[in-house]
Amino acid sequence: MTTHPTDTARPAIAWIGLGIMGSPMSENLIKAGYDVTGHTLEQDKLDRLTAAGGTAAGSVAEAVREADVVITMVPASPQVEAVAHGPGGILENARPGTLLIDMSSITPQTSVDLAATARDKGIRVLDAPVSGGEAGAVEAVLSIMVGGERDDFERARPVLEALGRTVVLCGPHGAGQTVKAANQLIVAVNIQACAEAVVFLEKSGVDLEAALEVLGGGLAGSTVLARKKENFLRRDFAPGFRIDLHHKDMGIVTDAARAVGAALPVGAVVAQLVAALRAQGDGGLDHSALLRAVQRLSGDRV
Numbered sequence: 001m002t003t004h005p006t007d008t009a010r011p012a013i014a015w016i017g018l019g020i021m022g023s024p025m026s027e028n029l030i031k032a033g034y035d036v037t038g039h040t041l042e043q044d045k046l047d048r049l050t051a052a053g054g055t056a057a058g059s060v061a062e063a064v065r066e067a068d069v070v071i072t073m074v075p076a077s078p079q080v081e082a083v084a085h086g087p088g089g090i091l092e093n094a095r096p097g098t099l100l101i102d103m104s105s106i107t108p109q110t111s112v113d114l115a116a117t118a119r120d121k122g123i124r125v126l127d128a129p130v131s132g133g134e135a136g137a138v139e140a141v142l143s144i145m146v147g148g149e150r151d152d153f154e155r156a157r158p159v160l161e162a163l164g165r166t167v168v169l170c171g172p173h174g175a176g177q178t179v180k181a182a183n184q185l186i187v188a189v190n191i192q193a194c195a196e197a198v199v200f201l202e203k204s205g206v207d208l209e210a211a212l213e214v215l216g217g218g219l220a221g222s223t224v225l226a227r228k229k230e231n232f233l234r235r236d237f238a239p240g241f242r243i244d245l246h247h248k249d250m251g252i253v254t255d256a257a258r259a260v261g262a263a264l265p266v267g268a269v270v271a272q273l274v275a276a277l278r279a280q281g282d283g284g285l286d287h288s289a290l291l292r293a294v295q296r297l298s299g300d301r302v
Helices: 022-031 043-051 060-064 077-085 108-119 133-139 150-161 175-203 208-216 223-234 243-260 265-282 287-297
Strands: 013-016 036-039 069-072 099-102 124-127 142-147 164-171
Touching (some): 013 022, 013 060, 022 036, 022 133, 036 060, 108 124, 108 175, 124 150, 133 142, 142 175, 150 164, 175 287, 208 223
Parallel strands (some): 013 036, 013 069, 099 124, 142 164
Antiparallel strands (some): 124 142
Protein backbone atom coordinates (compact mmCIF):
# COMPACT_ATOMS: atom_id res chain seq x y z
CA MET A 1 0.00 0.00 0.00
CA THR A 2 1.32 3.42 -0.91
CA THR A 3 1.89 5.73 2.03
CA HIS A 4 2.14 9.49 1.97
CA PRO A 5 3.40 12.10 4.37
CA THR A 6 0.96 13.69 6.78
CA ASP A 7 -1.12 16.56 5.43
CA THR A 8 1.12 19.17 7.05
CA ALA A 9 4.27 17.55 5.63
CA ARG A 10 3.06 17.25 2.06
CA PRO A 11 4.98 19.59 -0.22
CA ALA A 12 3.23 22.19 -2.34
CA ILE A 13 3.55 21.13 -5.97
CA ALA A 14 3.77 23.16 -9.16
CA TRP A 15 2.96 21.22 -12.32
CA ILE A 16 4.11 22.53 -15.71
CA GLY A 17 2.56 20.84 -18.76
CA LEU A 18 -0.98 19.42 -18.68
CA GLY A 19 -1.15 17.30 -21.80
CA ILE A 20 -2.31 13.72 -22.38
CA MET A 21 -0.03 12.50 -19.59
CA GLY A 22 0.30 15.58 -17.41
CA SER A 23 -3.39 16.14 -16.76
CA PRO A 24 -4.24 12.73 -15.28
CA MET A 25 -0.92 12.62 -13.39
CA SER A 26 -1.53 15.97 -11.74
CA GLU A 27 -5.05 14.87 -10.88
CA ASN A 28 -3.70 11.76 -9.17
CA LEU A 29 -1.56 13.98 -6.95
CA ILE A 30 -4.65 16.02 -6.05
CA LYS A 31 -6.49 12.79 -5.19
CA ALA A 32 -3.54 11.81 -2.99
CA GLY A 33 -3.97 15.02 -1.00
CA TYR A 34 -1.34 17.29 -2.53
CA ASP A 35 -1.91 20.96 -3.30
CA VAL A 36 -1.17 21.32 -7.01
CA THR A 37 -0.79 24.58 -8.90
CA GLY A 38 -0.53 24.05 -12.64
CA HIS A 39 0.41 25.98 -15.73
CA THR A 40 -0.01 25.08 -19.39
CA LEU A 41 -0.76 26.96 -22.59
CA GLU A 42 -4.31 25.61 -23.16
CA GLN A 43 -7.14 27.18 -21.16
CA ASP A 44 -9.27 24.02 -21.32
CA LYS A 45 -6.49 22.07 -19.59
CA LEU A 46 -6.30 24.71 -16.85
CA ASP A 47 -10.08 24.48 -16.46
CA ARG A 48 -9.77 20.71 -16.12
CA LEU A 49 -7.17 21.13 -13.39
CA THR A 50 -9.32 23.54 -11.38
CA ALA A 51 -12.34 21.26 -11.79
CA ALA A 52 -10.24 18.48 -10.24
CA GLY A 53 -9.36 20.67 -7.25
CA GLY A 54 -6.09 22.20 -8.39
CA THR A 55 -5.11 25.84 -8.86
CA ALA A 56 -4.46 27.38 -12.27
CA ALA A 57 -1.49 29.72 -12.73
CA GLY A 58 -1.14 32.26 -15.52
CA SER A 59 2.60 31.72 -15.95
CA VAL A 60 5.47 29.42 -15.06
CA ALA A 61 6.77 32.04 -12.63
CA GLU A 62 3.44 32.26 -10.81
CA ALA A 63 3.15 28.48 -10.60
CA VAL A 64 6.59 27.81 -9.13
CA ARG A 65 7.11 30.79 -6.81
CA GLU A 66 5.69 29.14 -3.66
CA ALA A 67 6.27 25.52 -4.62
CA ASP A 68 8.36 23.00 -2.71
CA VAL A 69 8.39 20.59 -5.67
CA VAL A 70 8.16 21.57 -9.35
CA ILE A 71 7.24 18.87 -11.88
CA THR A 72 7.59 19.37 -15.61
CA MET A 73 5.87 17.15 -18.18
CA VAL A 74 6.39 18.69 -21.62
CA PRO A 75 7.05 17.20 -25.08
CA ALA A 76 10.81 17.45 -25.65
CA SER A 77 14.17 19.01 -24.76
CA PRO A 78 13.43 22.46 -26.29
CA GLN A 79 10.30 22.82 -24.16
CA VAL A 80 12.13 21.73 -21.01
CA GLU A 81 14.87 24.26 -21.71
CA ALA A 82 12.31 26.99 -22.37
CA VAL A 83 10.31 26.49 -19.15
CA ALA A 84 13.44 25.96 -17.05
CA HIS A 85 15.99 28.44 -18.42
CA GLY A 86 13.87 30.90 -20.35
CA PRO A 87 12.72 34.34 -19.27
CA GLY A 88 10.23 33.94 -16.45
CA GLY A 89 11.26 30.29 -16.14
CA ILE A 90 11.65 27.89 -13.25
CA LEU A 91 15.27 28.57 -12.35
CA GLU A 92 14.69 32.32 -12.12
CA ASN A 93 11.60 32.04 -9.94
CA ALA A 94 11.75 28.89 -7.81
CA ARG A 95 13.08 29.24 -4.28
CA PRO A 96 16.47 27.79 -3.32
CA GLY A 97 15.90 24.31 -1.95
CA THR A 98 13.12 23.56 -4.43
CA LEU A 99 13.15 20.08 -5.96
CA LEU A 100 12.64 20.07 -9.73
CA ILE A 101 11.44 16.74 -11.14
CA ASP A 102 11.45 16.63 -14.92
CA MET A 103 9.18 13.81 -16.08
CA SER A 104 9.45 14.66 -19.80
CA SER A 105 11.27 12.34 -22.20
CA ILE A 106 14.34 14.27 -23.34
CA THR A 107 17.99 13.70 -24.17
CA PRO A 108 20.18 12.49 -21.29
CA GLN A 109 22.56 15.40 -21.88
CA THR A 110 19.75 17.94 -21.47
CA SER A 111 19.03 16.44 -18.04
CA VAL A 112 22.71 16.55 -17.06
CA ASP A 113 23.01 20.18 -18.16
CA LEU A 114 19.82 21.21 -16.38
CA ALA A 115 20.98 19.65 -13.13
CA ALA A 116 24.33 21.47 -13.32
CA THR A 117 22.75 24.85 -13.99
CA ALA A 118 20.10 24.39 -11.30
CA ARG A 119 22.70 23.38 -8.72
CA ASP A 120 24.26 26.84 -9.00
CA LYS A 121 20.89 28.32 -8.01
CA GLY A 122 20.36 25.96 -5.08
CA ILE A 123 17.72 23.93 -6.90
CA ARG A 124 17.90 20.13 -6.87
CA VAL A 125 16.94 18.15 -9.99
CA LEU A 126 15.79 14.65 -10.83
CA ASP A 127 15.11 13.32 -14.30
CA ALA A 128 12.14 10.99 -13.94
CA PRO A 129 10.61 9.99 -17.29
CA VAL A 130 7.76 7.51 -17.30
CA SER A 131 6.43 4.54 -19.23
CA GLY A 132 2.87 3.28 -19.34
CA GLY A 133 1.10 5.68 -21.66
CA GLU A 134 -2.15 7.48 -21.03
CA ALA A 135 -3.76 4.44 -19.41
CA GLY A 136 -0.86 4.08 -16.99
CA ALA A 137 -1.08 7.78 -16.16
CA VAL A 138 -4.82 7.60 -15.49
CA GLU A 139 -4.50 4.44 -13.38
CA ALA A 140 -1.39 5.71 -11.52
CA VAL A 141 0.54 2.55 -12.46
CA LEU A 142 3.36 4.15 -14.43
CA SER A 143 6.91 2.87 -14.42
CA ILE A 144 9.15 5.77 -13.36
CA MET A 145 12.88 5.65 -14.08
CA VAL A 146 14.85 8.22 -12.11
CA GLY A 147 18.29 9.81 -12.43
CA GLY A 148 19.88 11.96 -9.74
CA GLU A 149 21.05 11.96 -6.13
CA ARG A 150 19.80 9.33 -3.67
CA ASP A 151 18.71 11.93 -1.06
CA ASP A 152 16.65 13.80 -3.63
CA PHE A 153 15.11 10.55 -4.83
CA GLU A 154 14.05 9.63 -1.30
CA ARG A 155 12.55 13.10 -0.87
CA ALA A 156 10.60 12.66 -4.11
CA ARG A 157 9.56 9.05 -3.54
CA PRO A 158 6.15 9.70 -1.89
CA VAL A 159 5.18 12.04 -4.73
CA LEU A 160 6.34 9.59 -7.39
CA GLU A 161 4.58 6.69 -5.70
CA ALA A 162 1.29 8.57 -6.07
CA LEU A 163 1.89 8.46 -9.83
CA GLY A 164 3.38 5.05 -10.51
CA ARG A 165 3.70 1.47 -9.37
CA THR A 166 7.38 0.92 -10.24
CA VAL A 167 9.67 3.73 -9.06
CA VAL A 168 13.40 3.06 -9.41
CA LEU A 169 16.55 5.17 -9.06
CA CYS A 170 18.62 4.13 -12.07
CA GLY A 171 21.79 6.15 -11.49
CA PRO A 172 23.11 9.73 -11.66
CA HIS A 173 21.62 12.63 -13.61
CA GLY A 174 20.64 11.50 -17.11
CA ALA A 175 20.32 7.83 -16.17
CA GLY A 176 16.53 8.03 -16.06
CA GLN A 177 16.49 9.42 -19.58
CA THR A 178 18.88 6.74 -20.82
CA VAL A 179 16.62 4.00 -19.44
CA LYS A 180 13.59 5.74 -20.97
CA ALA A 181 15.34 5.76 -24.35
CA ALA A 182 15.87 2.01 -24.02
CA ASN A 183 12.21 1.64 -23.05
CA GLN A 184 11.10 3.49 -26.17
CA LEU A 185 13.34 1.30 -28.32
CA ILE A 186 11.75 -1.85 -26.89
CA VAL A 187 8.21 -0.48 -27.19
CA ALA A 188 8.62 0.62 -30.82
CA VAL A 189 10.13 -2.71 -31.90
CA ASN A 190 7.38 -4.55 -30.00
CA ILE A 191 4.60 -2.53 -31.62
CA GLN A 192 6.15 -3.08 -35.04
CA ALA A 193 6.30 -6.85 -34.46
CA CYS A 194 2.67 -6.88 -33.28
CA ALA A 195 1.60 -4.85 -36.31
CA GLU A 196 3.33 -7.25 -38.70
CA ALA A 197 1.70 -10.20 -36.94
CA VAL A 198 -1.74 -8.57 -37.20
CA VAL A 199 -1.43 -8.06 -40.97
CA PHE A 200 -0.05 -11.59 -41.42
CA LEU A 201 -2.92 -13.08 -39.40
CA GLU A 202 -5.61 -11.12 -41.22
CA LYS A 203 -4.26 -11.94 -44.68
CA SER A 204 -4.19 -15.61 -43.63
CA GLY A 205 -7.89 -15.53 -42.78
CA VAL A 206 -7.43 -16.19 -39.06
CA ASP A 207 -9.87 -14.87 -36.44
CA LEU A 208 -7.78 -11.93 -35.28
CA GLU A 209 -9.41 -11.47 -31.87
CA ALA A 210 -8.96 -15.16 -31.02
CA ALA A 211 -5.38 -15.11 -32.29
CA LEU A 212 -4.39 -12.08 -30.21
CA GLU A 213 -6.02 -13.60 -27.13
CA VAL A 214 -3.97 -16.78 -27.32
CA LEU A 215 -0.78 -14.95 -28.29
CA GLY A 216 -1.22 -12.71 -25.27
CA GLY A 217 -1.25 -15.75 -22.98
CA GLY A 218 2.05 -17.16 -24.23
CA LEU A 219 5.65 -16.05 -24.58
CA ALA A 220 4.58 -13.56 -27.25
CA GLY A 221 2.43 -11.77 -24.69
CA SER A 222 3.52 -8.33 -23.56
CA THR A 223 2.21 -5.14 -21.98
CA VAL A 224 2.30 -3.63 -25.46
CA LEU A 225 0.04 -6.35 -26.85
CA ALA A 226 -2.32 -6.14 -23.87
CA ARG A 227 -2.56 -2.34 -24.00
CA LYS A 228 -2.77 -2.01 -27.79
CA LYS A 229 -4.89 -5.06 -28.69
CA GLU A 230 -8.09 -3.02 -28.97
CA ASN A 231 -6.32 -0.42 -31.11
CA PHE A 232 -5.33 -3.15 -33.55
CA LEU A 233 -8.75 -4.84 -33.54
CA ARG A 234 -10.80 -1.67 -33.94
CA ARG A 235 -8.30 0.40 -35.93
CA ASP A 236 -8.71 3.04 -33.22
CA PHE A 237 -5.60 5.18 -33.24
CA ALA A 238 -6.73 8.07 -31.01
CA PRO A 239 -3.46 9.10 -29.37
CA GLY A 240 -2.38 7.74 -26.05
CA PHE A 241 1.19 8.35 -27.21
CA ARG A 242 1.62 10.09 -30.54
CA ILE A 243 3.83 8.94 -33.40
CA ASP A 244 5.35 12.44 -33.39
CA LEU A 245 6.65 11.89 -29.87
CA HIS A 246 7.88 8.37 -30.56
CA HIS A 247 9.72 9.72 -33.59
CA LYS A 248 11.46 12.19 -31.27
CA ASP A 249 12.31 9.39 -28.83
CA MET A 250 13.74 7.14 -31.55
CA GLY A 251 16.02 10.02 -32.49
CA ILE A 252 17.16 10.25 -28.88
CA VAL A 253 17.97 6.55 -28.56
CA THR A 254 19.66 6.41 -31.98
CA ASP A 255 21.90 9.39 -31.16
CA ALA A 256 22.67 8.16 -27.64
CA ALA A 257 23.52 4.67 -28.88
CA ARG A 258 25.85 6.08 -31.52
CA ALA A 259 27.60 8.15 -28.86
CA VAL A 260 28.38 5.09 -26.72
CA GLY A 261 29.12 2.73 -29.62
CA ALA A 262 26.04 0.49 -29.29
CA ALA A 263 24.65 -1.04 -32.50
CA LEU A 264 20.86 -0.88 -32.94
CA PRO A 265 20.25 -2.67 -36.24
CA VAL A 266 16.57 -3.54 -35.66
CA GLY A 267 15.95 -0.29 -33.79
CA ALA A 268 17.34 1.72 -36.69
CA VAL A 269 14.92 0.06 -39.11
CA VAL A 270 11.95 0.70 -36.81
CA ALA A 271 13.08 4.31 -36.34
CA GLN A 272 12.88 4.72 -40.12
CA LEU A 273 9.42 3.11 -40.22
CA VAL A 274 8.22 5.52 -37.51
CA ALA A 275 9.69 8.42 -39.51
CA ALA A 276 7.99 7.20 -42.68
CA LEU A 277 4.62 6.92 -40.94
CA ARG A 278 5.02 10.49 -39.70
CA ALA A 279 5.94 11.67 -43.21
CA GLN A 280 2.72 10.05 -44.47
CA GLY A 281 0.72 12.38 -42.23
CA ASP A 282 0.06 10.01 -39.33
CA GLY A 283 2.22 11.78 -36.75
CA GLY A 284 -0.78 12.77 -34.62
CA LEU A 285 -2.01 9.18 -34.28
CA ASP A 286 -1.19 6.72 -31.53
CA HIS A 287 2.03 4.75 -32.02
CA SER A 288 -0.05 1.61 -32.56
CA ALA A 289 -0.75 3.20 -35.97
CA LEU A 290 2.48 1.53 -37.08
CA LEU A 291 -0.10 -1.02 -38.22
CA ARG A 292 -1.08 1.41 -40.99
CA ALA A 293 2.49 1.46 -42.28
CA VAL A 294 2.61 -2.35 -42.43
CA GLN A 295 -0.73 -2.40 -44.24
CA ARG A 296 0.57 0.07 -46.84
CA LEU A 297 3.73 -2.00 -47.35
CA SER A 298 1.52 -5.07 -47.78
CA GLY A 299 -0.50 -3.45 -50.56
CA ASP A 300 -3.60 -2.51 -48.57
CA ARG A 301 -5.38 0.78 -49.18
CA VAL A 302 -5.38 2.70 -45.87
